[in-house]
Amino acid sequence: MRDHYQVDWAFAIKNSLDNVVQENFPQDIHRWPVLKAFDFDSYLLNDYFVVIKLKDKISGIPAGGSGRPKDIDLDNNAPNETPNIKNIDKWLDYLNAKLSTRPQDVLLIVPYKEGGKKVEEDWAIFTEEEKQLWHRQIEINIARHFYYLKGFDMKSEFFLPPGYQFLADDCKRLFDDHPDYNKNVFIMTRFVPGNKLLEDLDSEVRRVLRANDLNPIRADDKMYLRDRNLWNNVCVYMNCCKYGIAILEDRIANEFNPNVALEYGYMRALNKPVLLLADTGFRNLRADIIGTLREQFDITDINGTIDKPILKWLKELNIKK
Known part of the structure; x- marks a missing residue:
């Protein structure tokens, strides 16, 4: 040498x-x-x-x-x-x-x-x-x-994909509120303010996750973007959560909610574990998820059916409390 x-x-x-x-x-x-x-x-x-x-x-x-x-x-x-x-x-x-x-x-x-x-x-x-x-x-x-x-936690698995470094300061603000990336779970669902059924569903999903020492958050919880850009705010949430739950229901509107579909695709493109949580009556399946295992619940009996599918998923991930 x-x-x-x-x-x-x-x-x-x-x-x-x-x-x-x-x-x-x-x-x-x-x-x-x-x-x-x-x-x-x-x-x-x-x-x-x-x-x-x-x-x-x-x-x-x-x-x-x-x-x-x-x-x-x-x-x-x-x-x-x-x-x-x-x-x-x-x-x-x-x-x-x-x-x-x-x-x-x-x-x-x-x-x-x-x-x-x-x-x-x-x-x-x-x-x-x-x-x-x-x-x-x-x-x-x-x-x-x-x-x-x-100032990010270097010991976590958090990363920003190429092209999204401009969201770093916004992600830091989210981590000020929700500091543990490895416990953050992004909930993907339809937003209909004042809808009792969706509010009950959201409340029960959060209850199960919190009972297992996880931190459920939704993109409408808080706006972190200084310019209040909605899509970039959603990206902040998706990037700052290790896990996700995509809720599939079409009783409020007869459709596969496009926002849920987009968010699910983004999370999976980053190879993040995501649970497809489908209402038993969900009819609007699409080709890109037909081959993906879904766990079911009954939106007419949320309290009686929501725990089992989420707990099964958490057990598969070895994070069940």
Whole structure:
């Protein structure tokens, strides 16, 4: 390994982060971690990769070893296969935990190549998959820093899908009211103010969820958008809930409620667990849900039929109290 290999790649990581932040988050560049100052450590991973960890600091000259990287003692929790584009998320989760990486730090797995005299020459002999691996890790670290700067709980599974980062501040306001992402359940239902049947149904669904230490919320509970945009407000709720319940009924109106259908599709596109809770008399099935298991209740006997389907679903998710 050439002298200063780790130093070269530590600064390459910093420069890549700098470029992405300047392009996508210029308003935050003055407070973005590691861009002002950092120290770094390096580790050998099975002779084919070098793990480089940048440690954010307030100021000062970057410092780190230029000798042989430290060895990593892998344990049984390490992924079985060598790092690749399919398992890189698991590798980073594992190494971040093992090396006690802070939210404001950066960790990347760099393919080790003999022969290059500088970063540009190393990069030229990377395979296309190795280049993809680099770009994917930059994305992951940028996302970690983004959530860190916005004050989100880094231990939860919360994430904002691409294109929705503009809702970060609104999501933070929702989390001020409902701080535990892993307990938030988004209720998808028809909105008809003053309808006694729907009000009773909503009340009973919430009762069952709260009895099992979950936090049911609906998009009409509170407006979090400063511009009061209805769809974006719904997106805030859907992004900030780990689970969802979509209520299917067509006795109030003879239709598959389009809002419920849209919200269900959004939640499932994010791979969030969603219960389809269908009234026994529901007639307006659509092709996109016919193949999905539904749990039934009787809207004419809400008190007597609502507990069983929800509790069955919670048991399947291993979250029944």
